[in-house]
Amino acid sequence: MALTVDVVLAGIKEIVVEVAGIDAGIIAMDKKFTDDLDVDSLSMVEVVVAAEEKFGVKIPDEEVTKMATVGDAVNFIVANGK
Amino acid sequence: MSLKFTPQTQNARILSVGAYRPPRVVPNSEIVGRIDSTDEWIQQRTGIVSRHFASADESLIDMAEKSAHIAIARAGLTAEDIDAVIFATISYPYQAPSAATELLVRLGNTKAAAFDISAACAGFCYGVALANDLVRNKTAKNVLVMGAEKLSDFTDPDDRATAFIFADGAGSVVIGPSDEIGIGPTVWGASAETREAIVLEPSYLEYKNNPGKLDLGWPNINQQGQTVFRWAVYEIAPIALRALEAAGLTPETLDVFIPHQANDRIIESLVKSMKLPESVVVAHDIRTSGNTSSASIPLAMDALLAEKPELHGKSALLIGFGAGLVYAGQVVELPNKPKTK
Numbered sequence: 001m002a003l004t005v006d007v008v009l010a011g012i013k014e015i016v017v018e019v020a021g022i023d024a025g026i027i028a029m030d031k032k033f034t035d036d037l038d039v040d041s042l043s044m045v046e047v048v049v050a051a052e053e054k055f056g057v058k059i060p061d062e063e064v065t066k067m068a069t070v071g072d073a074v075n076f077i078v079a080n081g082k
Numbered sequence: 083m084s085l086k087f088t089p090q091t092q093n094a095r096i097l098s099v100g101a102y103r104p105p106r107v108v109p110n111s112e113i114v115g116r117i118d119s120t121d122e123w124i125q126q127r128t129g130i131v132s133r134h135f136a137s138a139d140e141s142l143i144d145m146a147e148k149s150a151h152i153a154i155a156r157a158g159l160t161a162e163d164i165d166a167v168i169f170a171t172i173s174y175p176y177q178a179p180s181a182a183t184e185l186l187v188r189l190g191n192t193k194a195a196a197f198d199i200s201a202a203c204a205g206f207c208y209g210v211a212l213a214n215d216l217v218r219n220k221t222a223k224n225v226l227v228m229g230a231e232k233l234s235d236f237t238d239p240d241d242r243a244t245a246f247i248f249a250d251g252a253g254s255v256v257i258g259p260s261d262e263i264g265i266g267p268t269v270w271g272a273s274a275e276t277r278e279a280i281v282l283e284p285s286y287l288e289y290k291n292n293p294g295k296l297d298l299g300w301p302n303i304n305q306q307g308q309t310v311f312r313w314a315v316y317e318i319a320p321i322a323l324r325a326l327e328a329a330g331l332t333p334e335t336l337d338v339f340i341p342h343q344a345n346d347r348i349i350e351s352l353v354k355s356m357k358l359p360e361s362v363v364v365a366h367d368i369r370t371s372g373n374t375s376s377a378s379i380p381l382a383m384d385a386l387l388a389e390k391p392e393l394h395g396k397s398a399l400l401i402g403f404g405a406g407l408v409y410a411g412q413v414v415e416l417p418n419k420p421k422t423k
Binding site: 040041042044045046048049061064065 | 126127306307308309311312315316345347351
């Protein structure tokens with residue numbers, strides 16, 4: 001399955017719901033992990049590792065620090081995925 | 083030329099554990115003012131509610147001495163019976179001579195073999211590995227393995243990444259001869275390509291080469307939290323399982339899990355990744371002790387045995403991991419109930 005924005009966003013939603021225990025409905029491209037979704041820096045590591053497994057993509061630590069919004073993460077995975 | 087060496091071997095075990103925590107308890111409320119944080123935030127991020135800080139006139143060796151006296155007495159031994167001291171620390175403020183030899187002087191036994199090791203939060207498990215081999219090969223009879231830190235001397239109280247994590251304390255064990263195998267094989271190694279993730283800097287030479295340069299500051303621990311968290315959770319779990327397997331145990335047959343007390347979130351994630359069943363007792367000493375680096379595992383061991391005396395003699399998986407990045411893990415049989423108090 002091609003890694004389109006829609007596909008990756010749906011996957012990230014599943015992961016964030018699992019890690020942060022929040023409602024999928026409030027997760028959108030413009031939401032900030034820390035401020036809007038209660039994903040702190042350590043939970044962010046869990047999200048990133050789960051995303052790496054799910055999409056078969058490597059997300060270096062220096063990229064993680066740049067990912068403020070859900071859209072940042074989705075776009076990185078789409079651009080760098082197979 | 084042929085050298086004379088007669089191979090000898092015997093079994094080894096942890097005979098006793100001793101712990102010393104400085105009396106001053108520091109709650110999060112004392113830390114938060116300088117880092118614009120809250121008690122709730124620190125607890126949520128690390129599980130830490132309070133920690134112990136040594137007073138200004140209480141040295142690393144003061145703490146180590148108190149811990150050592152307890153461990154040696156509980157083994158039913160005296161200081162003269164100790165013939166080697168392995169001291170794991172990153173907070174002894176001298177390059178030479180070693181912390182281990184200062185401890186010998188305090189113990190009134192100045193003749194034993196003594197040296198320090200620098201393996202940070204893995205230092206205690208590195209020490210257990212070395213002591214086990216020394217006793218098994220009869221190079222030494224009774225080895226004191228000390229993990230002691232005064233990290234409050236090397237932590238920036240204004241650093242939002244570390245000020246609430248690191249703390250002070252001293253924990254030690256005596257490892258000596260045993261009828262049965264009391265220490266399993268050690269699984270150890272490094273991820274040295276990530277050695278910049280936790281550093282204590284600047285170096286001495288930077289002060290020498292930049293005289294009067296005030297903004298160098300005092301050498302403090304700097305830590306890249308996310309990098310360390312990722313490594314600790316996702317790389318260490320399989321290593322801990324290898325140590326368990328090497329000792330012939332499974333998660334179902336293990337009694338106790340005592341990981342380095344780095345962060346309660348790391349401990350919870352390790353338990354989850356390793357699929358440890360609820361029957362395994364897990365150490366969470368970090369909640370009231372903070373991260374005491376090399377001291378954290380023996381401190382946690384002592385606390386568990388005090389709280390649950392029925393755990394004496396049970397199997398425990400130890401895993402240390404930290405600056406280097408380095409790691410070491412092994413299964414041990416916890417000490418039996420002390421012969422003396």
